[in-house]
Amino acid sequence: MTKFWPTVAALMWKDILLELRTRDIVISVLAFALLSLVIFNFALGPSPQITPVVAPGVLWVAFTFAGVLGLTRTFVLEKDQGNLVGLLLTPTSREAIYVGKMLGSLFFMLLAEIIILPVFAVLFNISPFRPELLLVILLATIGFASMGTLFSAIAVNTRSREIMLPMLFLPVVVPIIIGAVMASGTALEGGSWSDMVKSIQLIAVFDVLALVFSAFAFEHVLQE
């Protein structure tokens, strides 16, 4: 068996290098997310009464659908060029392949979110740079990428993969999205840690379950 972390690092580096050359994921994710924010901004207007109520939902709609768009691409490149077979032929554990792909997706999603947040702040006149909100975003994105990587591997083998991924994946991550919207709302309203603890716990528990389940199920998803 090859060493776990060096192979995870090699997979991540390969995905980052490919993305730097093709810009397939980040550009499409950013374009979608930024357009969503602009449309919501025009639709809802600058009302100080409405904005705090809808802002957490708007933020997570942008993150969620942009994230799904990015996850769709996670295995497409591997599958379309036959490289998934190449990966499966290596003695690397399937868990290492899963973790490598998951960390790659997490990296791109966090990168997109770092760019989206300042735009969100300007458009909705809200300061999102609070430690509570940043923690919620980090935890929810980990859960999203953990489960999304598994579902991306499932969807890539189906004929209508662009449709199948959101259909299969979104119902499963509803708890994480609800938890993230609730905790983000509290954080944006200036709530304390104690007000958010239940939502953060929900997201953290989901993260652990998603990671363990996905790492276990990944091998069975890839096997013919």
Place this chain on the structure above:
Amino acid sequence: MVEPDGNGSLAIKVRGLTKVYGPQVVLRNLDLELSWGNFLIVFGPNGSGKTTLIKALSTISRPTEGEVSVAGFDLKRNPAAIRRNIGLVTHQPLLYGDLTALENLRFHGKMFGLTNLEERIEKVADLMGVNSFLGRKASILSHGMQKRLSLARAILHDPPILLLDEPETGLDQEALEMLGQMMGAGERGRRTVVMATHSVERGLALGNRLAILSGGKIAFHEDRANIDEAMFKSTYGRFTGVAS
């Protein structure tokens, strides 16, 4: 000969292999044995199950029934050990088009945890004649160059067993001759090779064992030395219904 990890007396041992995809039985109770150092050609028309057999031997596809042992390792119990002992070349190059040839080899070597990676890259690049285009993206290489790079990738970890699934697909005549030379001169006797093909001429020129896959089974398996070309072509036609 390249030394295998396992202790099996046979390079490949298949017993009662059945593979079913939905309603279709592709391989039906297939038996196959191959000793170390042999070059087996598996002939068969399109859809006869050659690719499915190669997929099963390379651990990509799990058998519906039956036992598969490669390099002395059981497919169900120790697939990772089998992967360390095989190299696979398919009609797809299994290369990342946006990575350079060198980056492709480096990535593949890292996935195998090779400690002498740069040394191995230098060796296989020399052997396969890919030195001159190591810095070029795989996507801009010709089919022939990609195939050479694909072969370099497959033997980078120096596996004792090489599995080739119609490696000639998409190659022009010059590239085909080069592939034949490399597989003949470089690999004969050094590695155990299983090559699936529907090209009877090429198979007869390369292999020292010949098999015909028909009806999901090995219908014919003989030493090359025991048969002449005309007899084999007639046998091939009889089993497959395809004139060669």
